[in-house]
Amino acid sequence: MKNTPFIEKHLALGAKMAEFAGYNMPISYTGINDEHFAVRTSVGVFDVSHMGEFILKGENALDLIQRVTTNDASKLTAGKAQYSCLPNKEGGIVDDLIVYCLEENKSYMLVVNASNIEKDWNWISSFNTKNVEMHNISDKTALLAIQGPNATKALQALTSADILNLKYYTFTKANFAGVDNVIISATGYTGAGGVEIYFENSGDNASKIWDAIFEEGKPFNIKPIGLGARDTLRLEMGYCLYGNDIDDTTTPLEAGLGWITKFSKDFTAKEIIEQQKADGIKRKLVGFEMIDRGIPRHDYLIKDASGNTIGKVCSGTQSPSLGKAIGLGYVATNQATLDTEIFIEIRNNLIKAKVAKTPFV
Secondary structure (H helix, E strand, O other): OEOOOOHHHHHHOOOEEEEEOOEEEEEEOOOHHHHHHHHHHOOEEEEOOOOEEEEEEOOOHHHHHHHHOOOOHHHOOOOEEEEEEEEOOOOOEEEEEEEEEEEOOOEEEEEEOHHHHHHHHHHHHOOOOOOOEEEEOHHHEEEEEEEOOOHHHHHHHHEOOOOOOOOOOEEEEEEEOOEEEEEEEOOOOOOOOEEEEEEEOOOOHHHHHHHHHHHHOHHHOOEEEOHHHHHHHHHHOOOOOEOOOEOOOOOOOOOOOHHHOOOOOOOOOHHHHHHHHHHOOOEEEEEEEEOOOOOOOOOOEEEOOOOOEEEEEEEEEEEOOOOEEEEEEEEEHHHOOOOOEEEEEEOOEEEEEEEEOOOOO
């Protein structure tokens, strides 16, 4: 297993550790519910240094990004970021990612999922026929997500950049806690506000930044947060997790990602996805909440009242904010209307649920 630059911090804090995407990662420190509410109500810090970062440079960098992603990266100007995905040749999803415009038409950073670093690198490289300069900087990049309504207030004293007024999906590069060239980005995976900070993992940068953040965050009762609460937070927002809710067999339209699929440009499998849009999708990713008691889990079957299988659960949890179980799953399109009664098969019992609007909170 690989370790992130913060491994000693996690161990010193008594984190419960486990393998995730080949990394030794903190799952929880004080408990998932406690950490969940820390982020929803104030501020929490996630070590997400396992994520992958690629730099694409040169006059053909934008052309390559346009070719391999569904969203329209030509709309990006320096300091703006965009959620997108990489379609495969059948219209499925290789990965979802964020594209950062470092210098318009010249330099971009792609942030990909930890489990897909090698896969994505090889996929993008296979389309690089015009000598775009590509650098995989994943191993030398540290990444912390500081999330919650008090996140930017807690961090503002650490930088001269105005992060209190950083607009959603924009970023700035500045000195942060005495470390130069830190990317401070108004992005995150919790729906609670806050920033993500990227910096070079060299010298004592990681320790310096971690310690400074926790010192400044004391008045806000800042807490370290593990992957357990990261999952409950993202699920309450209806955000997809690669490998659970989206994968190589799900298309952007089925996953509700039509908003990041722009047919005004050419991209891999555009014709297939466009045809799917014209024909209408046969299944759809929906949110649902449990009416009867039971926790939905990945791969549990979704059935109708007659016991016919109409889909499958992708993600499920007990929502700390709502005090009820929620989930995401693919169902036949004719069963995807809001408030449709569905049943989750849990240990051979059909447990009642209903299709619900996302985000759940």
